[in-house]
Amino acid sequence: MRAPPGPLDYLRRWPLRAWLAATAVFLYAPLITLMAFSFNDSKRNIVWRGFTLKYYALTFADADLIQAFVNSLTIALVSTVVSLVLGAMTALLLWRFRFPGKPALEGALGLPIVVPEICMGVAMLVFFTEVLPWPTEAPWPLNLGSIIISHISFSFSFVAVVVRGRLASFDRSLEEAARDLGAGEWRIFREVLVPHMQPGLIAGALLAFTLSLDDFVITFFTSGPDTTTFPIKVYSMVRFSVTPEVNAASTLLIVITVALTALALWLQGPGVTQTPQAGEGLLP
Amino acid sequence: MDEPVGRSRGVFAILGAPPVLWLVVFFLVPLSIIWAYSFGQNVNLTRIAVDGNLANYAHALRPLYLGIIGKSLWFAGLTTLLCLIVGFPVAVAISFAGPRTKAWLLLLVMLPFWTNLLIRTYALMAVLRTEGYVNAILGFGWKGLAAVAALAGLHMPAFTPLELLHNDFAVVFGLVYVQLPFMVLPLYAALDRLDRSLIEASLDLGSSHLGAFAKVVVPLAMPGVVSGVLVTLIPSVGAYLTPDLLGGPSSMMIANVIERQFKAADDWPFGAALSFLLMYMTFAAMAAQAFAGRRRSPT
Numbered sequence: 001m002r003a004p005p006g007p008l009d010y011l012r013r014w015p016l017r018a019w020l021a022a023t024a025v026f027l028y029a030p031l032i033t034l035m036a037f038s039f040n041d042s043k044r045n046i047v048w049r050g051f052t053l054k055y056y057a058l059t060f061a062d063a064d065l066i067q068a069f070v071n072s073l074t075i076a077l078v079s080t081v082v083s084l085v086l087g088a089m090t091a092l093l094l095w096r097f098r099f100p101g102k103p104a105l106e107g108a109l110g111l112p113i114v115v116p117e118i119c120m121g122v123a124m125l126v127f128f129t130e131v132l133p134w135p136t137e138a139p140w141p142l143n144l145g146s147i148i149i150s151h152i153s154f155s156f157s158f159v160a161v162v163v164r165g166r167l168a169s170f171d172r173s174l175e176e177a178a179r180d181l182g183a184g185e186w187r188i189f190r191e192v193l194v195p196h197m198q199p200g201l202i203a204g205a206l207l208a209f210t211l212s213l214d215d216f217v218i219t220f221f222t223s224g225p226d227t228t229t230f231p232i233k234v235y236s237m238v239r240f241s242v243t244p245e246v247n248a249a250s251t252l253l254i255v256i257t258v259a260l261t262a263l264a265l266w267l268q269g270p271g272v273t274q275t276p277q278a279g280e281g282l283l284p
Numbered sequence: 285m286d287e288p289v290g291r292s293r294g295v296f297a298i299l300g301a302p303p304v305l306w307l308v309v310f311f312l313v314p315l316s317i318i319w320a321y322s323f324g325q326n327v328n329l330t331r332i333a334v335d336g337n338l339a340n341y342a343h344a345l346r347p348l349y350l351g352i353i354g355k356s357l358w359f360a361g362l363t364t365l366l367c368l369i370v371g372f373p374v375a376v377a378i379s380f381a382g383p384r385t386k387a388w389l390l391l392l393v394m395l396p397f398w399t400n401l402l403i404r405t406y407a408l409m410a411v412l413r414t415e416g417y418v419n420a421i422l423g424f425g426w427k428g429l430a431a432v433a434a435l436a437g438l439h440m441p442a443f444t445p446l447e448l449l450h451n452d453f454a455v456v457f458g459l460v461y462v463q464l465p466f467m468v469l470p471l472y473a474a475l476d477r478l479d480r481s482l483i484e485a486s487l488d489l490g491s492s493h494l495g496a497f498a499k500v501v502v503p504l505a506m507p508g509v510v511s512g513v514l515v516t517l518i519p520s521v522g523a524y525l526t527p528d529l530l531g532g533p534s535s536m537m538i539a540n541v542i543e544r545q546f547k548a549a550d551d552w553p554f555g556a557a558l559s560f561l562l563m564y565m566t567f568a569a570m571a572a573q574a575f576a577g578r579r580r581s582p583t
Contacts, residue, residue, distance in 0.1 A: 019377070026464075027392075030461075033417055034407040089300075089302060093296070098286040099288075111311070118539040127314035152306070185295055221546070234402055242410045250407075253403060261398050
């Protein structure tokens, strides 16, 4: 027999357990049924009629869907790289220097995080029609430029926040030691700062990648007929009805995102599932 | 830290120029254009004259649009309240769990957050529609009940599926589904920092668990509640996809009206004014939070 629950063992009391279980069902039942029914051999998609992979075959045969998928990955990849560079620069700038206008810059950087997506979407739409008309008939992947630019604009602030949080735990004496030993600005950056920033960079990159892959609203306003992304394509399919093809395509995307997240968590090593504010997660 | 720019002017310029330039050109300029348009009007099909009039804002405050803004706020408020009710016990459970369980529970809450918003909304469509899983389960239960009733000689009418999709209920349900992780994480962050001995002390002094909860845990978790409310409320007010896919014709929210002005209706100045009303509301909410935070911790 196990010991009776201690006074603060709230997790071992049944009402809280029931509540947790109900929440888990609420969060996961729709997603799990969605994935399960992508293997269902029935067009009506409600009663189980046996296992099939034919909807996956249909998905892979759908050239538009594959193109949209490739577009999404390309956009996410490019915007992640650029966001990472810009975000890391911003983080270093704000961490290292005291300068007039710093609060204003911090405020402006917070904007892409808090501005409602719809506002940013329409702003980008107007910008790319009036100020910088983007040639959407340009050869691939240049035609994706307007979407990539919009994605970078909202992702790099997130990267900056994450990397700056990591830099806060940097021991300044390491930099001083390197300087005393004769290292120049660039060498200190490469051999002392970057290794320390690495977990933050990985977390930031992952965040930027998922934000880009996940984005619907802002892409909706910046994409053209020839530049659909995966969410835009799925949206146009979903508008008509619930079909097993959409289930199959969605399942693929879920699996990819979950795999990427798991990979990033694993790359960061143990301790990252603890939240940064607890303190431990940020220490090597 | 906080080195004056002084002798590292070069490093400062190299680090600062690209992000600041990007932010200005590809973010602040587009927003400023929208802001300017909100004071303008359509001259002809392709030209908008910015002449500083407030007609668009006046237009947005007419009963029809005021009603939609009110509805958006009501949906978002209800969503936030429901997320708080569902999320608080979850956050408590996570913060009192052992380290291993805690990591798993956090992952459990975060995982849907990593899943595409559109896919999550689509999953709900499959669950809620007339021929969806909820109605299938209810229909199955009804059949069983009817069979039992028939044994007793009673006749039950045939099962009519519930209309769960394309109405206001579906929108709020969908918003809660999407926003719940955003509420749980800040709550958890605040609860995790809470000093356990305070709860033990109040229990020792004769308080009940619920009493300790109401008088000690909740007040101390207040900063987490405030930021949880904010990160749930702001995206909910401006939600586009959820009302678009799950709502009916009458459950339009402000974002859907904005989209319509920029696409089908082609009234950019009016759409711009609506966008900026949404922005002003966002800023007001954030200012309120900053103000509340300052009052809580007078330094």
